[in-house]
Amino acid sequence: MTLKKVLIANRGEIACRVIRGCQELEIPTVAVCSDADLDSPHVKLADEHIVLGPPTPSESYLNIGKIIAAAKKSKASAIHPGYGFLSENADFAQAVEDEGLIFIGPTSDTIRSMGDKAAAKAAMQKAGVPTIPGFSGLIGDVAEDIAADIGYPVLVKAVAGGGGKGMRVVHDSSELETAISAARNEAQNSFGDDRLILEKYLKNPKHIEVQIFSDNYGNNIHLFERECSIQRRHQKIIEESPSPAIDDKMRKKMGKAAVDAAKVANYRNAGTVEFLYQSGKFYFLEMNTRLQVEHGVTEMVTGIDLVKLQLKTAAGEKLPFTQSDIALRGSSIQCRIYAEDPSNGFIPSP
Template sequence: MITTLLVANRGEIACRIFRTCRELGIRTVAVFSDADAGALHTRLADTAVRLPGAAPAETYLRGDLVVAAALTAGADAVHPGYGFLAEHAGFARAVRQAGLTWVGPPPHAIEVMASKTRAKELLGIKPLREVTEADLPVLVKAAAGGGGRGMRVVRRLADLDAELAAARAEAESAFGDGEVFVEPYLEGGRHVEVQILADTHGTVWALGTRDCSLQRRHQKVIEEAPAPGLTEELRAELYDTAVRAARAVDYTGAGTVEFLVAGGRAHFLEMNTRLQVEHPVTEAVHGLDLVAWQVRVAEGHALEPEPPRARGHAVEARLYAEDPARDWAPQTGTLHRLAVPGAVRLDTGYADGDEIGVHYDPLVAKVVAHAPTRAEAVRALADALERAAIHGPVTNRDLLVRSLRHEEFTSGRMDTGFYDRHLAALTAPRPDPYAPLAAALADACGRSRFGGWRNLPSQPQVKRYLMAGEEHEVRYRHTRTGLAPDGMDGMHGVDGVDGVRVVSADAHRVVLDVAGVRRAYDVFRHGDRVWAGTTALTALPRFPDPADQQAPGSLLAPMPGTVVRIADGLAAGARVRAGEPLVWLEAMKMQHRVAAPVTGTLTALPVTPGQQVEVGALLAVVEEAVEEAMEEVVQEVEEGAP
């Protein structure tokens, strides 16, 4: 029997496993890097052990340190969570050799299935050896790991070598294994997977399907169970292949078999020998706790002959600290508040006031809704996210809400190309025109003890805000009856403040009457950042500091990270074209290309490979060549003319 369990992981999944351990009466041990010394998972565990020596991004990959921590803390079992060492056969063996219970599949099963190439060969599927024009498009994919790292879609043969090199570098950085392979890329396919659970007595459950088609950079964003629109024949085929794959390696514990479904056919992708990020949707529809069952299987308990029946529908959205409109750039900073209303499940590794750092995946939380029907679950999840208070770095919340309400998703017709088609429309700014006014009025209430009323007319008070990348000016007055709006500039489609009346206002809540319709705003402020309702604003100084102004053509770091590459031969004085990649940044194990903003001459390049940069750091300056840019436009038009 397991009495004390160490989780060899961090963040959301560690917190989630600890929750089940509490329910089972199992004591918990956390491990942490120096960057995670104050993280929520270290605070929730009964005991916590620092992993010394390694850099923050590598700490949780040191299996020797984790095993030593388990022994030091008196743990008798280890759960790997997902990511890091979860699919490392050598780590699983080391845990067992130390006399600890491994809450996961057998090492030999991990070893076989951890390599996507070996897994495919086991099922009689061979990857492409030589790629020709006829094979395009193809997918370059890391043989180890997951999470979209080390994956590239190649549509031109001329791009293959460069994308292979980039995928190898990313896979080596993320998994310590640079092996990649190439397989056909199926346009318009759906990502469908089967959850399996197997015991040590020969029983294997196929616990339904999940659809994970909404992905960015091959990493899942929205998942649901069961996968909609599958025929009974196709579902039976998926179950059969998943169970066959598990039995082929004598699998035990929880795992997932993934497929691409296109044209009514299922194409095997890989088997993940661990708990999946999206496991809560399966738990919701089947009414079970997969972590609890992982523990029971590790203790030798047997499964029932048949799995529990599915009931209803569940949808999960991954809330990331990232900016989808800026190439999914990860964001960092303090999470001042996270509150999601409604009858939804919230799995997170953060509490109010925690810092979202640069070293790890930017997942803030998973929000899950379960309802009798798919339509009800989707609606409940979209509503909960829309009304959530998320005060901190930029997140993908608005994208999630719009995705859940998109007709292609609500009708179940989505595929893995959803964001390729719709990202621009889904990330187009839709600012609330009255949020700056609400922010200004709340600020006025918070700063003025006596209301600011004067007997004689005076100039209005002025506040400036940055919202959705644009500057807005708000003017208001203190009157006998309280605050009154005087004007607003910068918001398209809003002329002045005619028809706008202040119903009530204090430092934390403002209610406006706009042409007979009341709008209520809860206002929260931290430093120069303001949230009016769900709208984020930045308060600007009345008189800007000239020292803060960047030279035209400045190329700024969209995220904190490491400069891993500069374009070959690039130096000050070089001629560059708009959109040409100049610098590659690595952040959270992903590489991001930073391109020239305009066509012209590179006049400054102050960074070097290996350099750490913060968000907003100057990477390069390109002086625009207007005549050359116009010539390129004319040439492109002429080349495209009939």
């Protein structure tokens, strides 16, 4: 199987990154853009481009129908979703699959199951991956009893959540009802899904994520970890590899757990397993079913081009190495710059 032409369903840095990977493998590329992005770098880098429409994301980069139509019009054989936008949208991956195109990422079934925090946690428990203590089902009218069994403080968390939305820390029973109501409303407004789970709240744990990669033949590896504990508004600011918080023994344990997570999820292509680490123990937090913004940190310390590996395995190639072939080389760090408006409560500002 070969990738005859790849459409990149994204813009900005990640679109340019994927286009460069395709160019190095001599794969023709198609950029998509809104009217406002017609002069953007990714459009100029690609071999061809298709304008999706107005700059509103729902009319361009989030419009599944338009992106599928662009792929068919350009005769692209595969779609790379990048990160953000539709990259973790199971319906988009399903639509790509239904059209007989290659989705450069995990299957729609994997995206759907790992995007549901309750289902993902249950799958990890089945695989023996450590999970945060808490109630494994959805919380309902017996939330107060569940919280008492777990022990305060607890964390109310949206099943479909992300980026800190639909989350509330509860320190005692008097706060529980209000927190559940607020989290449920925020989850419904943000994700269209008001289901919640309840977990033990870990105060100031380390946040460590492990890069995983799987081919289409059941071969799974990890490419070590990235330390991402320094965050603002639940968004990562500093990413570092290797993590200074763990030793080699713990690194091996976390890497094995990440590979076990990939296996139980029937994973393929690039992904990340996130853990919380505290007092010598680690717990599964979530799986990100896409290439992450921070993938370059891993590339620097392993010497492996993750984007080209995505393209090659999507085309049907097997992983060209085993776990024992991969070694850490030096260290790498990435810093993000956030634009905020200090005159308006430091809200994010474009």
